[in-house]
Amino acid sequence: MYITITPQKLGGNYSQSSADFVGYLEKENQGLEQQDMERFFNQFGDEISAEEVVKEIDGNTAKLKKKEPKFYSITVSPSKYELRKLQNNSQDLKQYTRELMKDYVASFNREINGRPITINDIKYYAKIEHQRTFKGTDKQVKENQPYATKILQLKTEARNIQDGRLNGNIRKIEKQIVKLEREAPHQQNGKRIVQGMAKAGNQSHIHIIVSRKDASNSVSLSPGSKHKASEVEMHGKKVKRGFNRDEFFAKAEKTFDKTFGYKRNFAETYKARKDFVKNPKLYFAALMKLPANEKALAFKIISKTGLPVVPNIPVSQAQIALRVFKRLRRGAEVAIKSSSIGI
16 A cells, blocks of 8 residues: 655745646546546545535645645555455545544544544545556656667668668668667567656555645644644643644555455554564564565565565675665655655
């Protein structure tokens, strides 16, 4: 499970409205028949229009300053192993989203009118998507880039020859291009992976847009707050503040496991990924203590998520630690941030 929490982008050319972001989430509906479209939904209803989402989010920003985010984006991307447990991607992920947002609310150390906040106190809208494309920042695209650059140069050269601006052998150039296309390290269905190419396989995931203000438009609820369990005095009373991200990410996976009967491997847990970065010795010790079949699956999962496990596992645990952790921590550290986490 990969979950990211990202504040609204502000400043520069970014709009104060949620319209651009909501419009982006409508991209998969382009060209589809009405019955085939994925609609926005929330805790209380389905078939919510994009126009209603924009109206509700933009109209729920009382007393927020221009430089403060008006909403947060939560992206939930189940792994291919988790997706296999689903019977119906759209309906099952809707069900999970509604349970997940209860976990989200429970992770706030806040009270409203002297009571803990509930799911009724937040304003959110979610949407299921089934496609993903390769981005320029993806490892596959970046490692294929030298080949892409050379291919582009050769194609330009061939056009110049064809137009009479250069002398040369076009057939020879075409053979070089075919060779480079084949030699690129990352391929999908026999083709070189490039930016914008649709990713193969089940890519279903969830986008959630949640208002910074509560449903009454009076209380600010920021998942970006770093005050996990602090208290402040307001109107003569002590009030809890903050959002516990560790609690939210841990609950998110437990809720998925309970909802769909999923048996989570050690390598898939939020705690394991966090220990990997914060305390690699603890992570390594726990990994090596796993039963043989679970350990084998853990290494398979790690390699499938793009983390480079050495091909020949040395006998010595010290050698494994040295080779694996130095190479893997860089990738994991990217995920362990204040704004996002990969689990």
